[in-house]
Amino acid sequence: MDVLIVAGFLGSGKTTLVLSVIGSLIERTNRKVVVIVNDFGTVGIDGSLMTKYGLEVMELASGCVCCTLGADLLQTVKDIDEKLMPDMIVVEPTGVADPQAIVKVLDHYKRSDPLHIRSAVVVDASRFDVILKALGLPMTAQVKAADMIMLNKMDTVPEAELKRMEAVLHTINANVPIIPISAVQGTNVDRFVEAVTSR
Amino acid sequence: MITSDFSAYAVKIDVDLHETVPSALLQSRIESLLSVIARECMAAGATLIGHIKCLASTASHGFLAVSVVDEKAAPRFRGALDEGVGELSIVLNVLLYGLPRDKVVEIVERTTECVLDIPGAHLHLSDLDEHHHDGGHDHGNHVHEH
Numbered sequence: 119m120d121v122l123i124v125a126g127f128l129g130s131g132k133t134t135l136v137l138s139v140i141g142s143l144i145e146r147t148n149r150k151v152v153v154i155v156n157d158f159g160t161v162g163i164d165g166s167l168m169t170k171y172g173l174e175v176m177e178l179a180s181g182c183v184c185c186t187l188g189a190d191l192l193q194t195v196k197d198i199d200e201k202l203m204p205d206m207i208v209v210e211p212t213g214v215a216d217p218q219a220i221v222k223v224l225d226h227y228k229r230s231d232p233l234h235i236r237s238a239v240v241v242d243a244s245r246f247d248v249i250l251k252a253l254g255l256p257m258t259a260q261v262k263a264a265d266m267i268m269l270n271k272m273d274t275v276p277e278a279e280l281k282r283m284e285a286v287l288h289t290i291n292a293n294v295p296i297i298p299i300s301a302v303q304g305t306n307v308d309r310f311v312e313a314v315t316s317r
Numbered sequence: 318m319i320t321s322d323f324s325a326y327a328v329k330i331d332v333d334l335h336e337t338v339p340s341a342l343l344q345s346r347i348e349s350l351l352s353v354i355a356r357e358c359m360a361a362g363a364t365l366i367g368h369i370k371c372l373a374s375t376a377s378h379g380f381l382a383v384s385v386v387d388e389k390a391a392p393r394f395r396g397a398l399d400e401g402v403g404e405l406s407i408v409l410n411v412l413l414y415g416l417p418r419d420k421v422v423e424i425v426e427r428t429t430e431c432v433l434d435i436p437g438a439h440l441h442l443s444d445l446d447e448h449h450h451d452g453g454h455d456h457g458n459h460v461h462e463h
Contacts, residue, residue, distance in 0.1 A: 128367030128412050129386035134395075159327025159445035161408050163372045167382050170396070180446070213368060213412070214323070245386065252365045252414065253320070302393070 119199060120206040121233050122314055123220050125260055126240030127249055128213030131270040133164040135240055135301040135310070136210055137171055143311050149205035152198050154178060156187065156211045164210060174202070188223040195227055216256070218263035238314070239264035243298070244274040246283050261290045266313050272298040272305060322364065324418040325410070327445035330429055332405040335437040340378075340398040342435075347373055347383055347407065348392045350432045354411060355388035357424045364415030371409040378402045408445070 124132050133155075140151055155165035156178040165177035176194050181187040191209075198207060211220060217237040224235055239260050242249060250257055261267060267287055272280055284296050295313055299306040351369050359366065370384040378399040385392045411421050426442060433440055 129370075129384065158325050158410050158412065159408070161327070161329060161445050163370055163382070163408050163410055166372055166374070166408070167380075167395075170380055242386070248365065256320075 119204065119229075119231065119233055121195075121209060121224060121235045122206060123209045123211070123217050123235065123237040124240065125211055125215060125217035125220070125237060125263075126213060126268070126270075127242060127253070127257060127260070129245075130213065130240040130242040131301045132210050132213070132240050133167060135268060135270060135299070136208060137168065137173075138301045138304055138307050139310055139314070140173055140208070142307060143206075143314065146311060147205075147315055150202070151206045151208060152176065152202055152204040153208045153210060154191070154194055154198070156181070156191075156209075156215065158212060174204075188219075191220070191223055192227055195224065195233075199229065216263070217260060221263070236265040236314070237263055238266045238268055238310070240268045240270050241283075241287065242271055243269050243280060243283055244271045246275075246286075250286070258290050261287060264291055264294055266294055266310075267291065267296045268301075268310060269296055269298045270301055273300040273303050320414065322415050323367070323412075324414070324416055324421050325412045325446065326418055326421045326425060327408070327410050328422075328425060329443045329445055330407040330409060330433070331441040331443070332407065332433060332435075333439040333441075334403050334405070334435065335439070337401050337403055338435055338438075340400050340402060343373075343398055343402060343405065344381055344394070346433055346435065347371065347381060348394065350409075350428060351383050351385045351392050352388070353428050353432055354425055355385045357428055358411070358413055358416055358421060359388045361420055361424060362416055363413045365413065367412035367414060369409075369411050369413070371407050373398070373405055373407045375399075375402050375405055 126132050152174045154176050160180045162177045162179045165175045168175045178187050280298050297309045373381045380396045381398050382396050383392050383394045
């Protein structure tokens with residue numbers, strides 16, 4: 119079973135990306151996909167929104183999926199695996215989560231056919247410099263943990279700026295694809311789907 | 318990215334309108350609510366808006382999701398409210414840096430009463446945080462930037 123972690127800073131567009139991508143992912147691959155969403159507060163916003171758009175969603179509310187809710191995440195993955203038997207689980211943590219810590223949590227889940235875990239980190243092009251300046255270390259950690267980087271909101275910045283941001287991201291993590299994308303407009307969503315479905 | 322100056326406030330705002338209100342007016346007020354909260358928080362000393370977002374739900378008249386990440390930019394929204402809304406439930410998250418949570422709560426309460434001041438409407442706010450996410454948040458064994 120594939121597990122895709124869609125991480126990224128607050129407001130980077132993770133939920134919009136998931137909403138943009140899942141439909142075409144299911145259409146293209148005929149896979150069954152279940153989403154796990156971790157949100158702030160006892161009533162989540164992102165999970166409720168995804169449900170309204172017809173996605174199959176399990177919510178982990180009021181905590182951090184990469185640490186305090188680690189056990190809950192494992193149990194939720196187990197329940198989904200046993201009861202729903204999907205081909206893929208998409209995990210959308212809060213924007214403050216460390217994707218590497220989530221991978222470590224998921225590594226504790228044992229099954230005969232091991233999980234194939236990948237992390238897509240969503241970076242907000244519209245606030246790239248502001249966030250890098252304010253939260254350089256944790257943002258760098260997120261990018262370093264990525265198996266693919268989605269440079270989202272490409273519609274909000276000039277192409278030359280995008281190239282500059284891509285170069286900066288390459289200096290942090292040189293070995294992974296960086297895909298400029300606009301989840302809102304659907305630009306390059308297919309490239310993301312291809313990256314997700316390729317092994 | 319929990320840092321010592323991170324604050325999170327999750328609140329549910331129940332709006333009983335008594336009389337139906339045009340959906341365009343409701344959408345405008347909800348977008349204003351998020352914009353004004355963003356501006357007020359920055360004016361009060363916040364250093365970075367993480368995400369201010371809400372989902373306004375109705376029983377049978379649609380929904381509206383609104384999102385702000387920059388106090389100078391217009392909110393983004395998806396969904397729509399149909400005409401004839403009588404009751405509305407808004408789940409709002411304010412996630413930011415540089416402002417204590419109690420100050421965020423104060424701004425949200427004050428702004429909600431002001432912006433959603435629709436004649437005849439009754440507002441009720443419920444805190445949705447079981448664990449307050451602020452500088453004192455315990456993140457177990459791994460390290461965030463504190």
